[in-house]
Amino acid sequence: xxxxxxxxxxxxxxxxxxxxxxxxxxxxxxxxxxxxxxxxxxxxxxxxxxxxxxxxxxxxxxxxxxxxxxxxxxxxxxxxxxxxxxxxxxxxxxxxxxxxxxxxxxxxxxxxxxxxxxxxxxxxxxxxxxxxxxxxxxxxxxxxxxxxxxxxxxxxxxxxxxxxxxxxxxxxxxxxxxxxxxxxxxxxxxxxxxxxxxxxxxxxxxxxxxxxxxxxxxxxxxxxxxxxxxxxxxxxxxxxxxxxxxxxxxxxxxxxxxxxxxxxxxxxxxxxxxxxxxxxxxxxxxxxxxxxxxxxxxxxxxxxxxxxxxxxxxxxxxxxxxxxxxxxxxxxxxxxxxxxxxxxxxxxxxxxxxxxxxxxxxxxxxxxxxxxxxxxxxxxxxxxxxxxxxxxxxxxxxxxxxxxxxxxxxxxxxxxxxxxxxxxxxxxxxxxxxxxxxxxxxxxxxxxxxxxxxxxxxxxxxxxxxxxxxxxxxxxxxxxxxxxxxxxxxxxxxxxxxxxxxxxxxxxxxxxxxxxxxxxxxxxxxxxxxxxxxxxxxxxxxxxxxxxxxxxxxxxxxxxxxxxxxxxxxxxxxxxxxxxxxxxxxxxxxxxxxxxxxxxxxxxxxxxxxxxxxxxxxxxxxxxxxxxxxxxxxxxxxxxxxxxxxxxxxxxxxxxxxxxxxxxxxxxxxxxxxxxxxxxxxxxxxxxxxxxxxxxxxxxxxxxxxxxxxxxxxxxxxxxxxxxxxxxxx
Amino acid sequence: xxxxxxxxxxxxxxxxxxxxxxxxxxxxxxxxxxxxxxxxxxxxxxxxxxxxxxxxxxxxxxxxxxxxxxxxxxxxxxxxxxxxxxxxxxxxxxxxxxxxxxxxxxxxxxxxxxxxxxxxxxxxxxxxxxxxxxxxxxxxxxxxxxxxxxxxxxxxxxxxxxxxxxxxxxxxxxxxxxxxxxxxxxxxxxxxxxxxxxxxxxxxxxxxxxxxxxxxxxxxxxxxxxx
Numbered sequence: 022x023x024x025x026x027x028x029x030x031x032x033x034x035x036x037x038x039x040x041x042x043x044x045x046x047x048x049x050x051x052x053x054x055x056x057x058x059x060x061x062x063x064x065x066x067x068x069x070x071x072x073x074x075x076x077x078x079x080x081x082x083x084x085x086x087x088x089x090x091x092x093x094x095x096x097x098x099x100x101x102x103x104x105x106x107x108x109x110x111x112x113x114x115x116x117x118x119x120x121x122x123x124x125x126x127x128x129x130x131x132x133x134x135x136x137x138x139x140x141x142x143x144x145x146x147x148x149x150x151x152x153x154x155x156x157x158x159x160x161x162x163x164x165x166x167x168x169x170x171x172x173x174x175x176x177x178x179x180x181x182x183x184x185x186x187x188x189x190x191x192x193x194x195x196x197x198x199x200x201x202x203x204x205x206x207x208x209x210x211x212x213x214x215x216x217x218x219x220x221x222x223x224x225x226x227x228x229x230x231x232x233x234x235x236x237x238x239x240x241x242x243x244x245x246x247x248x249x250x251x252x253x254x255x256x257x258x259x260x261x262x263x264x265x266x267x268x269x270x271x272x273x274x275x276x277x278x279x280x281x282x283x284x285x286x287x288x289x290x291x292x293x294x295x296x297x298x299x300x301x302x303x304x305x306x307x308x309x310x311x312x313x314x315x316x317x318x319x320x321x322x323x324x325x326x327x328x329x330x331x332x333x334x335x336x337x338x339x340x341x342x343x344x345x346x347x348x349x350x351x352x353x354x355x356x357x358x359x360x361x362x363x364x365x366x367x368x369x370x371x372x373x374x375x376x377x378x379x380x381x382x383x384x385x386x387x388x389x390x391x392x393x394x395x396x397x398x399x400x401x402x403x404x405x406x407x408x409x410x411x412x413x414x415x416x417x418x419x420x421x422x423x424x425x426x427x428x429x430x431x432x433x434x435x436x437x438x439x440x441x442x443x444x445x446x447x448x449x450x451x452x453x454x455x456x457x458x459x460x461x462x463x464x465x466x467x468x469x470x471x472x473x474x475x476x477x478x479x480x481x482x483x484x485x486x487x488x489x490x491x492x493x494x495x496x497x498x499x500x501x502x503x504x505x506x507x508x509x510x511x512x513x514x515x516x517x518x519x520x521x522x523x524x525x526x527x528x529x530x531x532x533x534x535x536x537x538x539x540x541x542x543x544x545x546x547x548x549x550x551x552x553x554x555x556x557x558x559x560x561x562x563x564x565x566x567x568x569x570x571x572x573x574x575x576x577x578x579x580x581x582x583x584x585x586x587x588x589x590x591x592x593x594x595x596x597x598x599x600x601x602x603x604x605x606x607x608x609x610x611x612x613x614x615x616x617x618x619x620x621x622x623x624x625x626x627x628x629x630x631x632x633x634x635x636x637x638x639x640x641x642x643x644x645x646x647x648x649x650x651x652x653x654x655x656x657x658x659x660x661x662x663x664x665x666x667x668x669x670x671x672x673x674x675x676x677x678x679x680x681x682x683x684x685x686x687x688x689x690x691x692x693x694x695x696x697x698x699x700x701x702x703x704x705x706x707x708x709x710x711x712x713x714x715x716x717x718x719x720x721x722x723x724x725x726x727x728x729x730x731x732x733x734x735x736x737x738x739x740x741x742x743x744x745x746x747x748x749x750x751x
Numbered sequence: 752x753x754x755x756x757x758x759x760x761x762x763x764x765x766x767x768x769x770x771x772x773x774x775x776x777x778x779x780x781x782x783x784x785x786x787x788x789x790x791x792x793x794x795x796x797x798x799x800x801x802x803x804x805x806x807x808x809x810x811x812x813x814x815x816x817x818x819x820x821x822x823x824x825x826x827x828x829x830x831x832x833x834x835x836x837x838x839x840x841x842x843x844x845x846x847x848x849x850x851x852x853x854x855x856x857x858x859x860x861x862x863x864x865x866x867x868x869x870x871x872x873x874x875x876x877x878x879x880x881x882x883x884x885x886x887x888x889x890x891x892x893x894x895x896x897x898x899x900x901x902x903x904x905x906x907x908x909x910x911x912x913x914x915x916x917x918x919x920x921x922x923x924x925x926x927x928x929x930x931x932x933x934x935x936x937x938x939x940x941x942x943x944x945x946x947x948x949x950x951x952x953x954x955x956x957x958x959x960x961x962x963x964x965x966x967x968x969x970x971x972x973x974x975x976x977x978x
Contacts, residue, residue, distance in 0.1 A: 170860050171860075175763075177800060261761050261801060261804025261805075264801070265761070353760065438859075439859050440860070441860070443890060444799075445766070446955055449960045449961065
């Protein structure tokens with residue numbers, strides 16, 4: 022096939038990009054070469070619209086061992102232990118085929134982590150669906166949950182936390198973001214940088230099939246009505262093979278045979294081989310006849326672009342081939358020497374004794390396009406004034422029950438019970454709390470992780486929203502007693518070619534950068550997913566932040582359930598009464614305009630760090646951050662989990678009861694303390710200039726407000742737990 | 752006391768079982784599925800996981816793996832063999848214990864704490880356990896125990912039912928059955944009661960920071976009974 026501009030455009034390249042390819046090569050590429058360029062230059066692999074802005078994120082810190090640019094980020098958790106972690110999107114395939122899309126998303130991110138030598142110890146996910154009333158939502162939700170469980174459960178890695186939301190902006194584009202944490206010894210980390218000439222390049226894992234060809238290109242385009250036809254671009258997962266691959270790789274990594282290792286993820290053999298060569302400033306030569314194929318007569322084009330799962334590329338030390346092969350034979354996995362490193366600085370492919378591709382590596386990586394896309398700034402919307410007549414008829418308990426059963430607040434037990442969250446025997450905080458916590462096996466240490474996003478806030482004002490998500494992650498880690506260390510981000514947006522969507526991206530990234538800089542909570546890895554768009558309709562901007570923190574002695578971990586009747590409950594942080602964009606405003610008052618709550622980074626940091634001091638001093642019995650639904654919702658959840666009541670007395674503030682209880686001001690926590698510790702606690706809070714309110718006293722099994730209004734915890738629990746179960750069983 | 756945990760390709764609770772057995776005093780060895788000989792053992796454990804991906808029928812390929820002939824011989828000569836979760840599925844495939852394990856009634860994987868009532872204590876697994884009810888943990892997709900009416904009569908007549916799903920007070924009712932098992936069966940013995948297959952994972956309940964501590968109770972008692 023002779024390549025021309027039309028074929029290039031069919032490959033998702035732009036006219037000028039194709040012209041640049043011809044210019045760089047000084048000739049017309051053949052079809053295999055064109056495929057390689059299109060795979061390397063698509064948005065998913067090249068970050069061409071986002072690179073310019075991602076550079077502004079803070080990525081360094083005392084605890085950062087590896088920032089962005091490798092398979093995953095790495096942080097130091099002391100005693101020669103390190104945590105490898107990353108979040109990644111699998112949005113497009115999951116909408117087309119929810120089970121396989123979600124499953125391979127989980128498989129892919131685990132590979133990124135164990136490629137670096139780490140054993141995965143925890144999985145998390147952030148999943149977003151269209152309106153519950155939309156005809157596709159239920160099946161997509163079921164498929165995604167089954168897919169995540171199907172892969173993670175088989176791998177034997179616990180899924181310890183997550184986030185699920187519903188919003189009509191996801192009707193045509195669901196989001197599936199998967200995150201994995203792995204544990205590695207600091208002196209046994211593996212990287213993807215090839216080194217040395219004439220080193221054998223090894224292919225291990227599953228055979229290459231025709232699945233997932235052009236998966237990364239599909240994920241770099243908007244959807245239209247013909248999207249169902251894209252099913253063949255979705256990869257098919259085999260978690261059993263991945264489990265074998267994990268064990269085989271870790272076994273090989275015990276020795277010193279590996280120079281570089283890289284998983285074959287998006288754009289398969291193409292991007293893995295090119296990345297390894299590019300990082301090592303080398304060339305690579307591959308004999309494609311050696312690549313283990315699942316199907317007969319696969320062409321070089323198909324072999325290079327297949328996204329078949331569970332495959333790895335390794336550059337070995339000379340002479341270690343036999344030793345390595347033995348290990349892969351033991352685990353029944355394919356092992357082939359398919360090529361070698363060269364000094365040519367080119368990728369050279371051979372098939373049936375003919376050279377089928379010959380491309381200088383720097384044209385693919387260094388010269389890939391980078392765009393400074395046009396973008397629009399979003400002004401801070403004007404505040405709404407709540408009208409007295411809108412709220413005076415509202416009964417607090419009714420509103421509370423409505424909020425507790427809101428799809429975005431209700432218990433997600435139906436989901437996380439389908440994930441094995443206790444395998445590996447170190448899960449000390451299960452899903453349903455502020456963060457999941459796993460012990461570092463055999464030590465006193467534990468690692469906490471949480472994944473958060475606030476699309477509504479980001480949509481109302483991206484700059485504030487970006488800051489808020491980082492703060493929420495920070496807060497969730499502190500609420501379980503962990504010191505926040507670093508984050509990974511998954512940036513889900515609409516089309517970068519649309520000025521509004523691009524503006525949302527730019528300003529969210531700015532907000533994330535500002536908050537992570539201030540909180541010393543650097544970004545160590547991440548992924549961008551653009552084109553979450555069907556025709557002209559894009560999703561709400563949804564940056565998801567995965568935060569990781571350390572608990573030095575796991576016995577100091579805090580959980581959110583109320584512990585003891587008679588204990589005192591405080592609100593840490595000031596309540597100003599910000600109702601705009603709150604769940605209350607949007608769902609009870611049906612008011613969708615206005616600014617999100619303001620983020621005050623000083624208070625956020627100060628309140629959080631002071632709470633950590635209280636936790637380390639053993640003064641906190643339970644804690645929970647205040648988020649969607651405000652103080653009353655957070656408190657009700659602590660009641661439900663602990664099966665205890667509370668007698669709430671509204672402090673004498675200027676704002677009214679509704680504003681006090683439902684506002685979503687930031688930087689706040691609800692904490693439980695023993696009455697006798699009140700003086701110690703208030704001294705520490707005062708000394709650190711942290712505002713607090715006395716909210717009430719823990720009671721038997723009813724929630725009272727100002728002694729008059731009351732409701733049983735059972736009733737609240739039913740509101741909270743039944744929505745999702747009922748929805749899925751209908 | 753010496754124990755052996757068999758690792759099949761796809762086993763994923765083998766390490767957890769190793770940790771638990773050692774914690775309560777067993778000298779444990781990990782045994783590879785392709786080996787033919789069992790080390791000298793007082794207890795052999797088939798751990799949880801997805802042996803061979805559970806691709807044909809859960810446990811069926813593992814039941815034919817090389818080491819299993821030795822395990823079967825060991826069991827037939829009176830050796831203690833315990834299969835947990837996928838290990839239970841392997842045991843039913845070998846025929847060492849009767850019945851089959853179907854997909855959970857609601858077709859969903861379930862991971863949660865459950866209560867089980869000990870049905871019979873005249874065996875080395877549960878003898879001297881003071882409690883009648885234990886809080887255990889399950890994590891499976893195919894734990895729905897089923898057998899024919901004749902088989903059921905036989906296992907009931909021989910007191911082969913080891914544990915049943917129940918509530919915290921030991922009430923065995925349909926609403927406490929997580930997966931649709933016939934008679935709420937969570938675990939059964941062979942006739943001689945040296946072989947136990949059960950869905951719950953006691954190895955995930957071995958200290959108070961985890962889901963609970965009734966697993967500790969189980970293992971402490973087990974090693975004492977074997978002495």
